[in-house]
Amino acid sequence: MELVGEEKKIQALFSELRLADEQAAPSFIGVWNRAQLRTRTRVSPLNFSLAATAFAVFVAVVALALWSGSRPQTPPINQTVAITPVTSPFTPVTPPVTPTTTSEPTPKVITVVEQRQAARKLRAARFAARQRAELLAARRAEIRDATAISSWQSPTATLLSSQNDALLNSLPQLNESVKELKSFLPNK
């Protein structure tokens, strides 16, 4: 059979090729060891991303700590503010008073909370006044519109009026005489 012969020939050629390849093949141990080395030295992308994230978080925490340390301290909420009455330049200068047993005028002390409450009340009052004013203005506008509508006259109303309006508007009564009825008839 030709096919068998052909297959045998191909087989022989491949066998020769295999022999040559086997001689040129690298040692298994060498390839295996290199692969193992690559396994050890290789850093997976997941590990790298985890490390990068951890580093970024660490940097952020350190930066936050530094920023909060360098920030100026804010006063506590209930801290009192001493307001001394401002002296006008035109007020007569009082002669210096020698210290006596009478008590000195103490500066007016207002807490921050009180200040805030007062400001809030003032804002509420302004808001209520503004609302009231708007409401009043709206009512006035409504009244003006209503009066305008009630006194309105059509510009063509004069065309509808005539001298015979009385005749046209009046109706003959049932108990009227014929003579009276004749008055409704046109004169010939």
Added chain:
Amino acid sequence: MDIAELKAELEQYHAACFGWALSCCARDRAEAEEVLQTVYLKILEGKARFRGEASLKTWLFAVIRKTAATEYRRNLLRKLRVAVSSEQVSKREPAGGEVDAAFDRSEEQVRFRLALQHLPARQRETLHLVFYEDLSLREAADVMGVSIGSARQHYERGKKRLREILERTEVDYGISWRGKENPGAV
């Protein structure tokens, strides 16, 4: 199967695996070695795991084939990037051009290797698996991930094509040889 057992088995098939890797890498020795190393790396990392669905040899050959294809694509992209800059896209040259002098045992062998390079990949793979690795057609089909009918077709066509190429090159060689010996004859 633990790593020690697998290592012993792999050592047994190492030469055959290298031959198959050579075939998948167009007989580029360095590339074949790189592919084999990558395959071992995949096995060590557990990316390629033998589940006993086929024989170890078949599974191993399939992994080598897939890895070689991946490496080929990667190399091609790398070459393309280089080629774009130098405006010359180089096609994958068959390693037949760099045939070592050590392999030049016979003219027939050289012609055979060149003929193999001219075969379509599927046909070459089928012939290699059947004649070189002594696999059955079914096993070859499993390695290539095709049906047995398809593998049989590749096998038949491959044989026919190989014969044609060998005959043609034989004739060409004869003409060129005669031309060298007796210039007036041709």
